[in-house]
Amino acid sequence: MSGVVLAALLLILIVASLYLFVAKPYWFPVLASVHGGSIDSLFSTVLVVSGIVFIIVQGMLGFFVARYGQSGNERASYWHDNPKAEAILLISTAVILTILVFMGQRVWASIYFVDAPADALVIQVTGEQFSWNFHYPGPDGAFGRTDPKMITSANNIGLDRSDPPAKDDIVTVGEMHVLAGRPVKVRIRSKDVIHSFFLPNLRVKQDAVPGMAIEVWFTPNRPGAYEIACAELCGLAHYRMRGFLTIDDSQENFNKWLQQKAAEQ
């Protein structure tokens, strides 16, 4: 009896996971970047492979517990080794996993081992408890000098406005604009503790580590308004270290925002 109930529960588990992972009542946030497509399809590939294994293994376990309950004085089979079957399982597992490693590494390499295009928009991102600061170089394309000693509550990143390249720099708090189709390179820093710069829709996540400037790049491709989150526990208000990302649909709209922000500096 217990065996049949356990088997039924394992069957429900298989059906429920099929519903969750195939019908997808909840799924990834809407995709808005080029490389995110390859991450999502890698996820789907791993899902198919591991899903098959999951169903076979849970299914076999369920079938066996339903089938091989004790009855009367019947004895269990006495066998405990099968080197050939073991070798086949070992080798096929290793082969499947190796294939997955290489498929995964192709995507990984395309993200990390390829330099950002020269025309990429560079934005310096600085995390602090509990907000994100964005530093745009302005029309001259050069970032002004920053100095920790100049940090005040009005100058979060300590930008030295007397430095000539800093004159046209734009600094915003919690607000980031990029242009659809134009690659973006973010240079991520932290002022205090470790944060993690997370763009859920763009499949971008990179820790912000104090003492390091870490660069990642991506190409946004779906105009719209999105959220920025912190993914690394950074203190009591980690949960509301939220920012806003706008992917502008045209150069005009993007420029308009830049001009508006420049006027506010």
Added chain:
Amino acid sequence: MHEPHTAEHAHPQLGFWRKYVFSTDHKIIGIQYMITAMAMAVVGGTLSMLMRYQLAWPSLLSPTMAKIMPDAFAGGVMKPEFYVSLVTMHGTIMVFFLFTAVLTGGFGNFLIPLQVGARDMAFPFLNALSYWVFLLSCIVIFSALFVEGGAPLGGWTAYAPLNAIPAAGPGQGTGMTLWITAIALFSVSGLMGGLNYITTILTLRTKGMSMMRLPLTQWSLLVTSILGLLAFPVLLAAGILLLFDRVGGTSFFVPAGIIMNQVPLMDHSGGHPLLWQHLFWFFGHPEVYIVILPAMGMASDILSTFCRKPIFSYRMMVYSMVAIAALSFIVWGHHMFVSGMNPFLGSVFTLTTLLIAVPSAIKTFNWIGTVWGARIRFTVPALFAIAFVSLFVSGGISGIFLGTSAADIQLQDTYFVVAHFHLVMAIAPLFAAFGGVYYWFPKIFGRSMNMTLGKIHFWVSFIGVYSVFFPMHILGIGGQMRRIYDPTQYDFLKPQQPLNEFITVAAFILGAAQLIFLFNFYWSIFLGKRMTERNPWHATTLEWTVPSPPGHGNFGDELPTVHRWPFDYSVPGEKEDFIPQTVPATVVAH
């Protein structure tokens, strides 16, 4: 039935305190570990219930909670700093003070001498000392909940600089210092225990108990203890360095130029935050296996006993454990794919991580092979052992997504990770431990637990854990970050809130089912059915040949002689469907 007490007579009768409190008997120490770890589990579990309450109804006003905990629920809503301290303390208590302690300290202590055929541990005094230092570490970590500023809020992984700088948040002062102290004490206790377990298994095996005749529980405890002996010193050293950074003005993990709340931190320079992560995870990943390996060993032995069938491929079970242990030291970087570590290392750690999946898969195949053609007795321990296999598979498979570095970019630090590690290294081991308690309880206390309550406990728990932890994968795919106090702050997470509510209701039911277990456990110690049989499950290993509970010195006048491996179930041509290890070889030899 008359039980021989010759061994007991050889020793002077000890008073209550020497016999049950300041004992050097491995069985008493095992019980002490078990009961202390269970008390810590009650604390850790209660914290998780508070977390689930907050995650489901983040802004619900609760005047009741405000009355019970006026500080934490000022104004009727939980404070965010209280929530993150719950996260930290829940993780710390469960990983160290429940799982590490109960599996090696509890079951390890009770079972090692009994299953290898020894009268006690190699170093009984060191063994007792290990327990008392463990108890001290429990008291220290528990006290962190009540100090000024509250418990630390930096997570059980204690990343620097958040946990290196007292000004980084409430709880990061005294609370964090107590955390480090407790972990250091725990490491020392673990080292004393581990040294003992290794020495006992290697040197005190009785006549005929060759390594390849050890029950898998013993192999798992041996491998785990070696892992602990190599991993805990790294944590201990890292913890001491972190303490120096906090109180001694050193900069191992703190770089120059930190500005905390607009105030520059002038007295630090030259440290690196990633150094902490490398040290922590160099310990932390083997720690995962320190928890899961004994669970695998116990589940294997219990499974075989109730399948009435030998474990499938004993040799591969042993080799895969050794392989897992060796590989566990070269996979730590998969916790750090997006940490800022060189992406080339990400490739290397992906390879090693998927490599370690191979021996884990082998073990799974072997459990399935054990059930195949069995004649299963669906006792409570059997149900827990079978469920262990299902849970280990469910939790293990999601590891393939996370181990694939490119897929991990999106999943890192989301509930997908929470789902993965809870199933594979918390819930699966928990089920193995429950199976172990129901299985060995008659031997430990001489009484049986109530099996009707046991079955209720099992069914509610099995449905409960899947309802709680399986949907967390979906939350993580949707992007919900770990350790956040209020998911509804984000528009992209709001549609998933019904899932959070579902999980919380399931968690409350799951938590309530554990009360049944606690009641059953304590009631049965004093009032459970007395065991007259030495071997109620018809098992083969040595502990079932002695009285329940075993007397001081375990084995009467003469130590047993072992003639066969521990898996002779349903040997064709034999009268009984099990042959204890002490029975000389007649028909089938091993």
